[in-house]
Amino acid sequence: MSEPLxxxxxxxxxxxxxxxxxxxxxxVKAVDGLDFTLERGKTLGLVxxxxxxxxTTGKLLMRLLEPTAGSIALDGRDVASLRKDExxxxxRRVQMVFQNPASSLxxxxxxxxxxxxxxxxxxxxxxxxVKKRVQSLMDRVGLRPEHANRFPHExxxxxxxxxxxxxALALEPDVVICDEPVSALDVSVQAQVVNxxxxxxxxxxxxxxxxxxxxxxxxHMADDVAxxxxxxxxxxxxxxxxxxxxxxxxTRSLLSAVPSVELGAGSKDRxxxxxxxxxxxxxxxxxxxxxRCPAYALLPEEKRLxxxxxxxxxxxxxxxxxxxxxxxxxxxTTLV
Amino acid sequence: MSTAATAxxxxxxxxxxxxxxxxxxxxxxxxxxxxxxxVSLAIVILMVLFALLAPVLTAIEGxxxxxxxxxxxxxxxxENPGLPLPGYMFPSAEHxxxxxxxxxxxxxxxxxxxxxxxxxxxxxxxIVSVILGTxxxxxxxxxxxxxxxxISRLIDLFLAFPHLxxxxxxxxxxxxxxxxxxxxxxxxxxxxxxVVVLGFFGWAYLARIVRGQVLSIREQEYIEAARSFGTSHLxxxxxxxxxxxxxxxxxxxxxxxxxxxxxxxxxSFLGVGVKDPTPSWxxxxxxxxxxxxYLNDPWFLxxxxxxxxxxxxxxxxxGDAVRDALDPKSSRN
Ligand SMILES: Nc1ncnc2c1ncn2[C@@H]1O[C@H](COP(=O)(O)OP(=O)(O)OP(=O)(O)O)[C@@H](O)[C@H]1O
Ligand SMILES: [Mg+2]
Numbered sequence: 001m002s003e004p005l006x007x008x009x010x011x012x013x014x015x016x017x018x019x020x021x022x023x024x025x026x027x028v029k030a031v032d033g034l035d036f037t038l039e040r041g042k043t044l045g046l047v048x049x050x051x052x053x054x055x056t057t058g059k060l061l062m063r064l065l066e067p068t069a070g071s072i073a074l075d076g077r078d079v080a081s082l083r084k085d086e087x088x089x090x091x092r093r094v095q096m097v098f099q100n101p102a103s104s105l106x107x108x109x110x111x112x113x114x115x116x117x118x119x120x121x122x123x124x125x126x127x128x129x130v131k132k133r134v135q136s137l138m139d140r141v142g143l144r145p146e147h148a149n150r151f152p153h154e155x156x157x158x159x160x161x162x163x164x165x166x167x168a169l170a171l172e173p174d175v176v177i178c179d180e181p182v183s184a185l186d187v188s189v190q191a192q193v194v195n196x197x198x199x200x201x202x203x204x205x206x207x208x209x210x211x212x213x214x215x216x217x218x219x220h221m222a223d224d225v226a227x228x229x230x231x232x233x234x235x236x237x238x239x240x241x242x243x244x245x246x247x248x249x250x251t252r253s254l255l256s257a258v259p260s261v262e263l264g265a266g267s268k269d270r271x272x273x274x275x276x277x278x279x280x281x282x283x284x285x286x287x288x289x290x291x292r293c294p295a296y297a298l299l300p301e302e303k304r305l306x307x308x309x310x311x312x313x314x315x316x317x318x319x320x321x322x323x324x325x326x327x328x329x330x331x332x333t334t335l336v
Numbered sequence: 337m338s339t340a341a342t343a344x345x346x347x348x349x350x351x352x353x354x355x356x357x358x359x360x361x362x363x364x365x366x367x368x369x370x371x372x373x374x375v376s377l378a379i380v381i382l383m384v385l386f387a388l389l390a391p392v393l394t395a396i397e398g399x400x401x402x403x404x405x406x407x408x409x410x411x412x413x414x415e416n417p418g419l420p421l422p423g424y425m426f427p428s429a430e431h432x433x434x435x436x437x438x439x440x441x442x443x444x445x446x447x448x449x450x451x452x453x454x455x456x457x458x459x460x461x462x463i464v465s466v467i468l469g470t471x472x473x474x475x476x477x478x479x480x481x482x483x484x485x486x487i488s489r490l491i492d493l494f495l496a497f498p499h500l501x502x503x504x505x506x507x508x509x510x511x512x513x514x515x516x517x518x519x520x521x522x523x524x525x526x527x528x529x530x531v532v533v534l535g536f537f538g539w540a541y542l543a544r545i546v547r548g549q550v551l552s553i554r555e556q557e558y559i560e561a562a563r564s565f566g567t568s569h570l571x572x573x574x575x576x577x578x579x580x581x582x583x584x585x586x587x588x589x590x591x592x593x594x595x596x597x598x599x600x601x602x603x604s605f606l607g608v609g610v611k612d613p614t615p616s617w618x619x620x621x622x623x624x625x626x627x628x629x630y631l632n633d634p635w636f637l638x639x640x641x642x643x644x645x646x647x648x649x650x651x652x653x654x655g656d657a658v659r660d661a662l663d664p665k666s667s668r669n
Contacts, residue, residue, distance in 0.1 A: 087566075105561075117575070122566055167565075
């Protein structure tokens with residue numbers, strides 16, 4: 001098999017934060033050992049609750065943050081060891097669509113110059129070609145030519161996200177990291193933006209890392225899905241596998257929490273995760289999910305002990321993937 | 337700001353027709369609605385025209401700022417030697433604002449050419465301060481770390497200086513140095529020395545304001561976005577950051593011009609600024625005070641004083657209006 005476009009191994013990012021009067025240092029394990037690959041032209045969905053380290057992962061892949069450990073390889077070339085000029089051309093190949101369309105556009109820059117900014121920074125397009133390129137990008141994402149001279153605040157959220165997409169496409173990247181590109185948008189607008197991203201992928205053959213907490217959107221977009229919890233991947237597999245036959249108790253509870261018509265609004269058959277999300281500064285030992293695991297509660301004592309051990313690496317990060325879950329009828333897991 | 341920022345998005349494909357108004361466009365709308373602002377703006381424009389058109393106006397008057405009239409028909413030769421005779425002390429068709437005591441030079445011509453010098457000094461020193469303050473403040477906020485510590489200490493140091501004392505001692509030194517330069521002609525020396533001194537001592541406060549603004553701008557996602565496509569530090573500061581502090585800088589600059597007009601007047605009055613024969617409003621005040629002319633010829637003191645007060649007041653009121661107009665939180669639309 002040929003080399004994957006992007007290969008991530010053992011990726012970690014630990015933030016040292018100082019709190020309180022004593023400035024006591026604590027380590028936040030925002031990303032704690034990720035392994036995944038991304039093939040050319042494919043989409044990897046990254047899902048998980050707020051604070052599980054999705055954006056941090058995206059920024060690590062963009063080299064906006066330096067990893068604490070682990071490696072990122074683009075076409076087999078380690079990204080961490082790039083020289084300054086190599087980093088500049090790496091920046092051309094990996095681009096990002098940001099979570100918040102309101103703050104990811106400079107309020108004092110016209111739409112045209114915002115889209116032209118990557119071209120200016122990389123100096124690969126001759127000045128006389130920039131205007132044409134900007135116009136064709138704007139056309140591609142469904143903005144009208146006269147929008148070029150307007151400012152971001154004159155646009156709706158969906159249009160701003162289109163501007164962000166045009167900017168990310170300007171340098172013809174191989175990978176675009178979409179960090180919750182639609183979660184700040186109206187539901188009615190979400191589908192349009194998601195479809196735009198899909199059309200662009202079909203047309204240009206680029207790869208996406210698609211970050212989201214909305215499972216329905218991920219199901220629509222992704223070829224592969226990685227489910228994250230407290231900086232670790234809980235379950236990793238093809239879309240059909242994750243949505244059709246989820247193994248990990250966390251995945252199963254996430255899927256069951258997705259509102260669906262069949263389940264009905266009043267259904268009590270959902271698995272609700274107990275307790276609060278543990279702090280990434282002080283995660284549980286062994287399986288990080290065990291404190292909220294709906295299977296853990298039903299496990300016999302001797303099996304529970306195993307959960308305190310480190311999980312072996314694999315596509316399902318669970319000691320007892322087939323254990324029954326608390327409060328869960330079989331039907332609920334498949335209805336999404 | 338505009339309503340486009342509200343959360344509910346309209347249907348796609350139907351771009352909202354919020355009129356395309358930029359920051360300055362909105363500010364201008366607000367300024368136009370304020371009477372005080374418009375009157376001050378008019379006065380400022382008139383003063384600038386007065387200075388620019390000094391050669392034309394004095395040509396119409398038929399006088400020039402350097403010609404002396406010490407004849408006994410103009411100046412008193414007996415009781416109060418040098419005091420203009422009644423027909424020459426006050427405005428007349430020949431001398432629109434009368435003549436000055438001592439040398440009998442035309443007051444209108446000196447006021448007009450003095451306006452040139454005073455306004456040029458105020459404008460250039462403001463530009464020097466604004467450039468220094470914006471660039472250093474932006475660099476401190478943007479780079480952080482060591483660069484920030486060095487610049488911040490420098491700001492503290494400059495703000496802690498007793499400015500007037502320092503300026504009083506530095507200005508004469510600078511002037512004597514400049515006198516020997518090959519450029520030393522006409523009013524070059526007094527203008528340059530005041531611009532350097534005032535500009536160099538006025539940047540620190542602005543730098544502190546800009547630094548604070550940039551610290552918060554730096555955390556914005558669009559800066560991260562710009563970094564992600566490899567924007568150079570220079571274009572990051574010039575294109576991404578500075579446009580976002582332009583409003584603050586503009587307000588500060590309009591406030592600083594009157595301060596510098598006053599500072600020029602004060603320094604020249606104290607004798608370390610513009611000196612005779614070069615006219616400036618400060619130099620004229622100084623001349624009125626020398627030899628106690630103002631006791632017998634208060635008009636000679638009143639002319640530059642009134643010009644100064646009107647101009648400084650107009651600039652200050654305009655500065656207030658600009659600040660209000662650029663303030664997004666301002667309730668007026
Ligand atoms: N610069 C930082 N310094 C310290 N802690 C950080 C920093 N950036 C992120 N974190 C912490 O790392 C964890 C993961 O944050 P991250 O932004 O990656 O989450 P996320 O999955 O993107 O969440 P969301 O869905 O809310 O966007 C959080 O606990 C966050 O507080
Ligand atoms: Mg995030």
